[in-house]
Amino acid sequence: MAYPRLMYKSSLSYAYKGFDTSIDASYMSQRNLSYTGDAKVPSYWLANFSMRYKFGNMGKYAHSLGFMQNLELSFNVYNLTNQFYVSTMGENGFPLSGDAQSFLLGAPRQFFGSVRAEF
Template identity: 50%
Template structure:
């Protein structure tokens, strides 16, 4: 069982609604969220290969989520009981060490989450049953290649997230995207009073991909576009010199 979330004024919490009448109405309809979760997995480990497979299923009752109504410039967010949610998923990971100091990792996950009930808001019934859960990519993939040699280390990372639905009835979504980064590190060791002297250099968003990083900043509407999304940062460079005394 999950306790009610905390939050400030109009931040999608039962304790931060816009007026007393809304709070009094919520007291009659919301209940603590609960769920049953079933999980089974297997892990295989050798010096050459490390692999894992995980299957899971969850049944949520009284699923509480943030709902936004009103206009774009005057949004009103509240918490709403969307009823039941059914979730099925699989996670798989594989790490291969083909030669000494070289590690190649891949992981993939698939999640199918749908609402189990329609929802009524301000006298209108919205066909929510069978729709995908908002702001949750169904498919994600991650890859990493790392090579270490004495004090040097270099890595390359690639991640993929599939599209995410923006509205509860799934008529708006943001596209999936690839994100890549790379970096290198060298540990010089101890020099006089400096211990573990290390230099890092990393490049984030290596191919300067344009993408939406966060959605629902002003909440999620039942239908339509609420224009509440944040663009992801462009290519960025980070350098660090660190030492201990």
């Protein structure tokens, strides 16, 4: 009940000097919403993307920036394909048969960026 028969996760990453990037994908097969199995939640694929660049000591780029160490910029996209999916189910319990509308939808595509530095 509420458990998929198959889950799959994969990751592909690349790094060169201060730059690194990755893409992750996960698959969850359909899940039963009712005890009898007459109501099911469909399967889905999710993909995430991230990239980051580490500048290191900023003094090598401009002497006036020498006070800043280990500057790092990163950018992430979650749910890259903007997949519509059910993330959680059974919050109000599971029905014997049919659909009790007891589930939560997954988050839509989201973008995150960050800047990190040491002083």
